[in-house]
Amino acid sequence: MIIKDPQRLLPNIKNCDWEIPEMILEIPTHNVPLHPKSIEKLLRTVKMTKKIIAFQPILPVASELGLPSYPILAYLYPQELSHIWEHLRQTFVIQNQEKGFPKISYTLVSQTDIDEQLHYFANYYGVAVKPSYVRVIVGNTCNLKCVMCPYHSAELKPTHSTDFFKAKKAMSWEMMQKLAKECGEAKISILIGSIEEPILHPQLVEFIQLCRQQGVPRVHITTNGQLLDQTCSQALLEAGLTSIDISIDAATSDTYRKVRGADFNRVISNVLNFINLQEQLNIDCEIRTSFVRNKDVTIEEEQQFREYWLSKINSIFILNLAEYKENNMRLETMNQTGNITLQYYRQKAGGRWPCLFPFTEITVLPDGKIYYCIETLFRLGFENNIENLGNYNEQTLESIWCGDLFNKLRQDLILNQLENRHICKNCDTWMSQVITTSTAQEYAIFTTTITEIYRKINSKKLDE
Numbered sequence: 001m002i003i004k005d006p007q008r009l010l011p012n013i014k015n016c017d018w019e020i021p022e023m024i025l026e027i028p029t030h031n032v033p034l035h036p037k038s039i040e041k042l043l044r045t046v047k048m049t050k051k052i053i054a055f056q057p058i059l060p061v062a063s064e065l066g067l068p069s070y071p072i073l074a075y076l077y078p079q080e081l082s083h084i085w086e087h088l089r090q091t092f093v094i095q096n097q098e099k100g101f102p103k104i105s106y107t108l109v110s111q112t113d114i115d116e117q118l119h120y121f122a123n124y125y126g127v128a129v130k131p132s133y134v135r136v137i138v139g140n141t142c143n144l145k146c147v148m149c150p151y152h153s154a155e156l157k158p159t160h161s162t163d164f165f166k167a168k169k170a171m172s173w174e175m176m177q178k179l180a181k182e183c184g185e186a187k188i189s190i191l192i193g194s195i196e197e198p199i200l201h202p203q204l205v206e207f208i209q210l211c212r213q214q215g216v217p218r219v220h221i222t223t224n225g226q227l228l229d230q231t232c233s234q235a236l237l238e239a240g241l242t243s244i245d246i247s248i249d250a251a252t253s254d255t256y257r258k259v260r261g262a263d264f265n266r267v268i269s270n271v272l273n274f275i276n277l278q279e280q281l282n283i284d285c286e287i288r289t290s291f292v293r294n295k296d297v298t299i300e301e302e303q304q305f306r307e308y309w310l311s312k313i314n315s316i317f318i319l320n321l322a323e324y325k326e327n328n329m330r331l332e333t334m335n336q337t338g339n340i341t342l343q344y345y346r347q348k349a350g351g352r353w354p355c356l357f358p359f360t361e362i363t364v365l366p367d368g369k370i371y372y373c374i375e376t377l378f379r380l381g382f383e384n385n386i387e388n389l390g391n392y393n394e395q396t397l398e399s400i401w402c403g404d405l406f407n408k409l410r411q412d413l414i415l416n417q418l419e420n421r422h423i424c425k426n427c428d429t430w431m432s433q434v435i436t437t438s439t440a441q442e443y444a445i446f447t448t449t450i451t452e453i454y455r456k457i458n459s460k461k462l463d464e
């Protein structure tokens, strides 16, 4: 057998039969050493078929639920294909990215045992697969005090036991520049506005502009829309914002005042103006409005919200109410639509699957601390010792993502070894990774335990 392994990623295993004269084994340069068991499997497979074989590890259940794919880590192919192999390999790579109908006939080896899972998905995952997005927290302040907000509500803020929300914090321009450069080079999307009103940051527009100039593929903000006036809207659109969620939670000014304590007419006129402006400027920016199912808000009002906004934009987002209770964000109710599918995956995973967030997201706080999911953010006001996985003042995103702390978290999630990880242990958010799709009229509805997203069929999908 001819072996092409420029990075020397093949393990040194002696008791394998490498004598397969008519085949070529090629190990692409992804910096991920092959696990000995994977090689044994490949060599066993090649004895049965002398056709093209590709190796691409999967993590049971998590990969089915949308874990970003590994690149192909090994190819075996007949020597007689050498003259067209370059072309075939490129077709493979495109096929792998587009997940289209396979154009080449081949055998895919992808099943992994627990040793391989730990090797590929804990020890080397960060080397092979970049984050899907970076959640950037640009500050810790908001201009509203919505009743359900664990960060700023008039009821919950006084119960905070940490000082995270006490003094004003804003991400420095130096940190923003570093993020724009790194995410631009690595082509990683950025989401802004998870715990804060991002428009309050004085350099938000410059940050978005810089991100886009540096090559960040998508920049998303979530805002309450109160400050989204003509000047701000135009500046955001011209800076290159690619998507926006506006949290409204009401279809009447009465409910809006009760939930958000602010001027309903102002937010509606701001959003309508944003839609018009986006059309006039002909800028491609996906607009979505959202509605939290707060207590005492009727189903009729939710329906009114849905009908109104779906007549204006392509997509809306309905969320079940989550409240901070017993040291955790607890959902008041969970959507039941996907229950059977959820049970199926829970059974398949033997209880719970490795939560996808630490495999897809990095969260950067204004002071450079690194978290790994929205659930960790929910605790910012209540818990001082949330494990942070790095310090962006001293490290790069890449070194954090591939670093020991992220790897150890991924390992514990794969092994379901969560005794010392009380946040993960007491969390329900991982269940929201099962998405059930249905259609109604011209809309696709994507339902999880927490959310329902309505999207006009054939319109573009937001990152989150």
Ligand code: SF4
Residues within 6 Å of the ligand: 355, 356, 357, 358, 372, 373, 374, 375, 376, 423, 424, 425, 427, 428, 429, 430
């Ligand atoms: S299980 Fe919960 S706390 Fe742990 S990473 Fe997933 S979402 Fe975060």
